[in-house]
Each structure stands twice: as C-alpha cells, then as structure tokens.
Amino acid sequence: MTNLKPVDVAIIGGGWTGLAMAKELVSRTSLNVLALERGVPRGLADYAMDMDELDYNIRLRMMQNIAEETVTHRHSVRDTAVPVRQYGSFHPGTGVGGAGEHWTGICFRFMPDIFTLRTHMTEKHGAALPADLAVRDWGVTYEQLEPYYWYTEQMMGVSGKAGNLRGKLIDGGNIFESPRSNEYPTPPLKHSYASHLFEEATRKLGYHPYPTPAANLSENYTNPDGVTRPGCAYCGFCSRFGCMIGAKSQPTNTLLPVLRKHKSFQLRTGSWVRRIVHESGRATGVQFTDAAGEEFFQPAETVILASFTLNNVRLLRLSKIGTPYDPAAGTGSLGRNLTHQVQNAWRIFLNKPLNAFMGAGALGQRISDYDGGNGLTGEDGLFRLGMLNCSSGGELPIASFGALPQGATKANWGAEWKAASLQWADRVSSLGLVAEHLPYRHNYMDLDPTYTDKFGDPLLRFTLDWTEHEHKQREFAYDLSAKIAPAMGVKLDSARPSRARYNVIQYQSTHIQGGAAMGPSPENSVVNPYLQHWDVPNLWVVGASSFPQSGSGNPTLTSMAVTYHAADAMIDKYLKNPGRLL
Amino acid sequence: MRRREFLTIPASALGGMLLYTLAREPFRLQAQEGTVKVPLRFFTAGEARVIAAACERIFPSDTSGPGAKEAGVVIYIDRQLAGPYGADKYRYTKGPFVDSVPEHGYQGKENPRETYHQGIAKLGNNFDELPVEEQIQKLQSMEKTHFFQLLRAHTIEGMFSDPMHGGNAGLIGWQLVGYPGPRMSYKQDIDQHFGTAWRPKPAGLEQIMRRPGKPWEDEKA
Numbered sequence: 099m100t101n102l103k104p105v106d107v108a109i110i111g112g113g114w115t116g117l118a119m120a121k122e123l124v125s126r127t128s129l130n131v132l133a134l135e136r137g138v139p140r141g142l143a144d145y146a147m148d149m150d151e152l153d154y155n156i157r158l159r160m161m162q163n164i165a166e167e168t169v170t171h172r173h174s175v176r177d178t179a180v181p182v183r184q185y186g187s188f189h190p191g192t193g194v195g196g197a198g199e200h201w202t203g204i205c206f207r208f209m210p211d212i213f214t215l216r217t218h219m220t221e222k223h224g225a226a227l228p229a230d231l232a233v234r235d236w237g238v239t240y241e242q243l244e245p246y247y248w249y250t251e252q253m254m255g256v257s258g259k260a261g262n263l264r265g266k267l268i269d270g271g272n273i274f275e276s277p278r279s280n281e282y283p284t285p286p287l288k289h290s291y292a293s294h295l296f297e298e299a300t301r302k303l304g305y306h307p308y309p310t311p312a313a314n315l316s317e318n319y320t321n322p323d324g325v326t327r328p329g330c331a332y333c334g335f336c337s338r339f340g341c342m343i344g345a346k347s348q349p350t351n352t353l354l355p356v357l358r359k360h361k362s363f364q365l366r367t368g369s370w371v372r373r374i375v376h377e378s379g380r381a382t383g384v385q386f387t388d389a390a391g392e393e394f395f396q397p398a399e400t401v402i403l404a405s406f407t408l409n410n411v412r413l414l415r416l417s418k419i420g421t422p423y424d425p426a427a428g429t430g431s432l433g434r435n436l437t438h439q440v441q442n443a444w445r446i447f448l449n450k451p452l453n454a455f456m457g458a459g460a461l462g463q464r465i466s467d468y469d470g471g472n473g474l475t476g477e478d479g480l481f482r483l484g485m486l487n488c489s490s491g492g493e494l495p496i497a498s499f500g501a502l503p504q505g506a507t508k509a510n511w512g513a514e515w516k517a518a519s520l521q522w523a524d525r526v527s528s529l530g531l532v533a534e535h536l537p538y539r540h541n542y543m544d545l546d547p548t549y550t551d552k553f554g555d556p557l558l559r560f561t562l563d564w565t566e567h568e569h570k571q572r573e574f575a576y577d578l579s580a581k582i583a584p585a586m587g588v589k590l591d592s593a594r595p596s597r598a599r600y601n602v603i604q605y606q607s608t609h610i611q612g613g614a615a616m617g618p619s620p621e622n623s624v625v626n627p628y629l630q631h632w633d634v635p636n637l638w639v640v641g642a643s644s645f646p647q648s649g650s651g652n653p654t655l656t657s658m659a660v661t662y663h664a665a666d667a668m669i670d671k672y673l674k675n676p677g678r679l680l
Numbered sequence: 681m682r683r684r685e686f687l688t689i690p691a692s693a694l695g696g697m698l699l700y701t702l703a704r705e706p707f708r709l710q711a712q713e714g715t716v717k718v719p720l721r722f723f724t725a726g727e728a729r730v731i732a733a734a735c736e737r738i739f740p741s742d743t744s745g746p747g748a749k750e751a752g753v754v755i756y757i758d759r760q761l762a763g764p765y766g767a768d769k770y771r772y773t774k775g776p777f778v779d780s781v782p783e784h785g786y787q788g789k790e791n792p793r794e795t796y797h798q799g800i801a802k803l804g805n806n807f808d809e810l811p812v813e814e815q816i817q818k819l820q821s822m823e824k825t826h827f828f829q830l831l832r833a834h835t836i837e838g839m840f841s842d843p844m845h846g847g848n849a850g851l852i853g854w855q856l857v858g859y860p861g862p863r864m865s866y867k868q869d870i871d872q873h874f875g876t877a878w879r880p881k882p883a884g885l886e887q888i889m890r891r892p893g894k895p896w897e898d899e900k901a
Binding site: 146147149150151152153156157159163164165168171173178180181182183184186288289290291294329330331332333334335342450451453455456457458461495496499500510511512513516517520523524548549550598599600601602603 | 737738739740742744745747765768769770771772773774776778780781782783784785786787816819832835836837839840841842844845853854856857858859860862863864865866867869870871873874875876877878885888889891893894895896
C-alpha cells in the first residue's frame with residue numbers, strides 16, 4: 099500500500115453530488131480537494147458516437163460493470179438472496195459524472211410535506227397507518243431547502259413553468275407544487291403529439307396538466323457560473339445516453355468546466371475506494387485500488403462520501419462505520435429506510451402515427467392532482483400517491499418493436515406477430531404513474547453473507563418487496579388512467595396491475611434511496627440534517643442515501659438541494675470550528 | 681486458432697430499398713448480383729445456417745415485408761457471440777449458481793455462447809433443411825427455454841440495430857418500421873406533423889457522423 103500526500107478533502111465519487119461539493123469547496127475556500135472516481139473520464143466528445151440503441155440502451159454500456167460488483171436481492175428475511183446478474187430494475191452509472199451523465203433529466207422538487215411526513219401522516223391518519231411504516235421527519239424543511247432547490251435549478255438551467263410562485267397559483271404550471279421563489283430559469287420544452295393529446299384530455303376532465311420540469315434545456319442558457327449550453331435538439335437520445343450537444347445538464351457540462359479552472363481541485367479516475375479509514379471516531383482518509391490493481395492510502399482531513407446510494411451504504415458497512423440496522427430488534431440505523439420509487443406504465447394505442455422517434459428525456463405532460471396526499475382520505479388504505487404522466491423520451495426501434503394491443507395475436511414470434519407488430523409500430527404511447535414509495539421496517543440493506551465483488555468484499559443485499567400500499571397506488575392510478583385515455587380518444591390497453599412481487603428484471607427507475615438516512619437525532623439516523631455522520635464528524639455522506647423516504651418526483655434535484663445545504667453548513671460552520679454541528 | 685469459416689449468401693438476399701405499392705404492400709428493390717462471402721467470427725458455416733433458418737421463422741420474410749434473412753440477422757448474432765457479450769464479460773458470473781424465483785431473472789451459469797451451442801444441438805444440424813412447418817413446430821416446443829428467449833431478442837436486435845453491428849443490412853429493418861436512425865436534430869419537427877407519418881430517409885450512425893463507430897462487440901472478449 100502506497101501512502102499518498104495528504105489532502106484537505108477527499109471526495110468519494112465524481113458524480114452530481116461529489117462534484118457539487120467540490121465546486122463549492124474550491125470556489126469558496128482555499129482547501130485542496132481530491133475527487134476519487136472509480137470509472138473513466140468522460141465528456142461531450144465521447145457522446146456523438148453513442149447514439150446507438152444496441153450498445154447503450156440495450157447492453158447498457160454506460161453503466162457500472164455489473165460483473166465487478168452487483169447487489170443481491172431477496173423478498174423477505176425468510177428468503178435467500180441471489181445476485182442481480184444482469185441489469186434490470188435500476189442502472190447505477192459509473193465514470194466521471196456518474197448516473198448524472200445518462201439520466202433522463204426529469205427535475206422535480208419534492209412535495210413540501212415529504213420532509214415532515216411522519217408528523218403529517220400521524221396527524222392526518224393516526225391509527226389507520228400500517229404498523230410497520232417507517233416514515234420519518236427529515237430534520238430539515240422545504241422552506242430551508244427552497245434556496246438550494248433554486249440554486250440547483252439555476253446551475254442546471256431547468257426548463258419548466260411555475261405553478262406556485264410565492265403562493266400565487268398559476269394556470270399551466272403545477273399548482274400543487276411547493277411554493278417557489280422564482281420562475282424556472284428556462285421555459286418548458288416543446289410539445290410532442292402524445293403530450294399534446296394528454297394535456298388537452300386532462301384539462302377537459304378538470305385536472306391541472308403541466309409540463310414536466312426538464313434538465314434538457316428548452317433554449318440556450320448561461321448559468322450563474324458563466325457556463326453556456328445549447329437548447330435541446332429533441333434527438334431522443336437522453337435516457338441511458340450522454341448528450342452529444344450538452345443540452346442535457348450533466349456534471350461534465352455544468353460543474354466540471356468550473357472545477358477545471360481551479361488548481362486546488364484534482365480528479366483521479368480509475369480509483370476504486372474500498373474503505374474509509376477511521377480511528378477513534380475520526381476519518382483519517384480513504385483506501386483505494388487503482389485500475390492497475392495497486393493499493394493506495396489517501397490521508398484527508400475531511401472525507402465526503404458522495405457515490406450512488408448503493409455504494410454509500412455499502413462502503414459505510416465495509417468500513418464498519420455506524421450501527422447496522424437490525425429489522426427484528428428494530429435497532430441500529432445503517433441500511434434502514436430503503437425505498438425505490440413506484441412506477442408503472444399502461445399502454446394506449448392510437449390510430450395515427452406518433453413520430454415517436456422524436457423526443458427529449460423529460461418531454462411530457464403530467465398531472466399532480468393526486469400527488470402527495472392530494473385528494474386521498476386514507477380510508478381505503480391509500481395514503482400517498484404521485485403523478486400521472488404521458489412522456490415522449492424518444493422511442494427506439496429495438497425496444498419499441500412488438501408492442502401490441504391485447505388480443506391482437508397470441509404469438510410473440512412468427513408471421514402473424516410480425517405483421518401485427520408492423521401494423522402497430524409508432525402507434526403506441528403510455529400513461530404512467532410515478533409515486534412515492536413509503537419506507538417500511540422490513541425493506542432494508544445489509545451485507546450479503548455469500549456473494550462478493552471482484553475484490554472479494556461482500557456485496558450489498560436488498561431485502562425489499564412491494565406491500566399492500568404500493569398495490570393500491572397502482573390500482574388507483576390504473577383506474578384514473580382508464581378514465582383519462584378515452585378523453586384522448588383511445589382506450590387503456592393494459593391489464594390491471596397484477597399485485598406482482600418486486601422484480602429485478604424490469605426497469606423501474608434508478609432511484610434507490612435511503613439506507614444512510616438523515617434525521618434530527620442519532621438514535622435512528624446515520625447522518626444529521628447537514629449530512630454529517632453522527633459518529634464520525636469529519637465524514638459527510640451526501641446524496642439520496644440520506645432520504646428517509648422517496649418523494650413522488652425523481653430524486654436528483656432534491657439530492658442536490660440537500661447536498662448544497664450540507665456544503666453551506668460545512669463551509670460556513672464546520673470548517674470554522676470542526677466538530678459535531680448537532 | 682479457429683479455422684476460418686464463411687457464410688455465403690446471394691447478394692440479392694441482403695438489404696435493398698423498400699418501396700410500397702399502391703395497395704400499401706411492401707416491395708423490395710434489389711439490384712445487387714453475385715454472392716457475398718461473410719467471414720464468421722463465432723459460428724461454423726453449418727451453425728450459421730441453422731441459426732439463420734431459426735431467425736427466419738421468428739421474423740420471416742413474407743408479404744408483410746422483408747425479415748431476418750434480408751437484414752442479415754445471423755451476421756449480427758455471430759458478432760455478438762464472438763464479442764464480450766457472448767463471453768458474459770459484463771454479467772455477474774460468480775457462484776454459487778442457484779435456482780431462484782422468476783423475479784430474479786436468468787440465474788444460470790452458461791454464457792450466451794454456451795447457450796447457443798446447447799440450442800443448436802437441440803435444433804439439430806439439419807434444422808435448416810427441414811420443411812418450414814417442422815421448423816416452426818420445433819421452435820414452438822422450445823419457446824420456454826432460455827436459448828429461445830435469447831434468440832428471439834437477438835433477432836429483433838439484428839433487425840433494428842445500427843448496421844455497424846452487422847444486421848439491419850441496407851437499413852432494411854429501419855425502412856420497414858419507418859425509423860430514420862440517429863439524427864442530430866428534430867428541433868423544427870418535434871411539434872409538427874401531429875397525427876401524420878413523417879418519415880425522413882434513414883441513415884446509420886457512421887454515415888451521419890462520417891467516422892467509424894466503435895461497436896462493443898469489437899472489444900476484446
């Protein structure tokens with residue numbers, strides 16, 4: 099093991115949150131900052147040749163190499179977990195920019211009551227709540243986070259339309275959203291045919307459609323850091339691809355250009371951090387292995403753990419920092435409050451072509467009339483829901499071939515199937531649900547006793563299954579979609595949700611949250627609301643691993659908001675007087 | 681060292697330009713003559729003929745338009761199996777291998793190359809010489825197998841992936857579904873053409889970017 103020259107701050111992970119912390123630190127302090135990224139360098143020049151559905155959308159060439167490290171899954175503590183051998187329900191990224199390079203660009207703020215959900219749900223529903231519900235208050239409120247949401251939106255240049263500007267409701271925006279201090283930095287993306295039909299139909303039915311907030315810029319934009327990027331070209335290569343023109347906000351086209359100007363910032367790729375080294379309640383640095391297999395110790399005054407949720411939790415476990423959660427005893431905090439996101443989509447078939455190969459990741463319209471607890475009494479056991487949307491991300495020909503109305507043909511290969519598939523090509527869209535996934539005591543992460551990564555370290559194990567509440571969310575949204583479809587001139591053409599168990603095969607979303615949750619007291623949280631580790635005050639664990647529960651909206655913007663909130667606390671308070679902030 | 685194997689195909693069977701008659705029936709125009717000798721990377725010539733025949737049953741060439749044969753799907757599959765995908769370079773392949781519930785997907789030890797060899801053995805070396813009806817029956821009896829599911833998925837991929845991967849010859853698959861291929865911008869068109877088919881002339885990635893692609897199958901397996 100080679101000992102390296104000490105740095106002031108070592109950051110584990112070169113994605114959204116790691117580079118955001120780095121940028122705040124090097125532009126506001128004189129500290130030297132090293133970011134360690136286990137993947138490869140990446141940038142704009144790499145992405146033009148990536149417009150290839152097979153390698154990037156089907157074989158998932160931008161994702162973490164699952165042969166080297168994966169997670170295992172079981173439905174309950176009674177089962178034996180097996181490894182996720184090929185990607186399915188989520189897609190962890192790797193390389194500079196992380197999953198922030200291949201994300202879709204959907205840019206939501208969470209509903210305000212998410213941050214005080216325990217208090218809110220207890221007041222509203224009391225004894226009716228499921229016994230094993232593990233919802234929490236975060237210890238930080240929406241009002242405290244609002245400036246950081248706005249800061250992130252400006253950095254990215256998010257496109258959208260405000261529906262609640264400082265309490266004033268605005269038609270055409272999301273009137274159910276949390277109050278915002280400012281209009282979006284750029285106007286909404288253009289319509290597709292499908293989103294246009296959905297907007298008209300939902301408006302006619304009395305709902306309140308609005309454009310999905312998008313990190314795929316609607317027009318050229320210069321952010322407060324002076325970084326200029328072009329508007330979206332609607333080429334349809336967003337999700338699972340890097341943007342070839344830089345219109346989709348990615349760490350490499352927003353934060354990295356600023357960081358490169360600072361000599362006090364260093365980015366080291368191919369560096370796989372395997373342990374956070376600590377002694378008597380203080381992190382002393384990190385141990386990593388480089389691409390050639392050589393081992394290093396990097397001493398640091400402060401360590402920021404800023405990798406994806408899975409690796410944040412796993413690295414804390416491997417480093418023996420914090421108390422592992424024990425679901426039987428209900429003790430410990432590390433690994434608990436694992437949530438995903440509840441997603442489902444139901445097909446609609448049109449009798450006209452959609453030209454659906456055009457699109458942008460976040461292009462679409464939604465309604466939030468049943469978002470959060472809107473319009474729900476809880477009497478039927480349904481407490482929280484989310485959004486219904488119709489999106490046009492750009493259909494690709496391999497993935498979309500063979501979508502057929504129910505009963506069109508029994509075959510899924512051969513002449514009849516082929517003819518039917520051709521007849522319905524470019525005629526299919528879908529209505530989709532994205533909903534809050536509530537945390538339960540039985541959904542958690544720990545280390546697998548059997549399976550290991552390429553170094554021989556234990557894999558992270560998921561114990562996770564859907565519950566009655568998620569089934570009810572899907573059924574309610576299905577019924578709602580079945581009402582909306584006829585107003586679009588079509589019928590909903592999917593079977594009613596089947597109450598199936600969690601599966602690792604079908605893509606759900608890459609929104610694994612929790613495991614290193616924040617909270618106002620060390621008894622049941624891993625980090626404080628400033629994302630400082632309760633037991634190791636010079637260790638900060640940032641990103642969506644800190645969420646006690648998922649919101650309905652996609653988590654990137656909130657992940658960044660809590661991280662910027664942490665950066666302010668670190669720079670303005672902690673560095674002046676290093677120690678526990680709470 | 682592998683013996684050099686080739687698949688010999690009449691040039692007129694591959695690619696071509698797809699036209700539609702007034703009755704909206706597809707008509708494939710093909711002016712190429714002679715034969716094409718395609719070097720194989722993984723299959724023997726005999727195996728390639730078996731797989732080509734099976735793909736043709738999955739995605740047949742018929743009155744609804746050209747299929748796996750004209751797209752050269754078997755060439756696509758041959759390259760995929762020869763590359764890192766075929767060797768499971770990017771799948772988690774540490775043991776123990778145990779059967780699990782369907783929600784956990786394929787948990788087997790065999791990589792795609794091994795799965796194809798097992799599948800070809802089941803189809804038989806003379807599969808391509810059997811009458812079409814017998815071929816269909818044989819495939820129907822294998823529908824639930826992992827091999828068949830891979831073969832079906834790969835056939836669709838070979839029909840519609842970028843031609844740099846070896847299939848979709850002459851962009852015949854994209855012509856069939858009206859997909860234009862990767863394009864730099866739809867800024868002027870995204871909110872136009874509502875409800876009417878807009879079908880720009882297709883082009884492949886290398887053609888658009890004017891430089892060679894780096895298909896993953898060319899990486900060392």
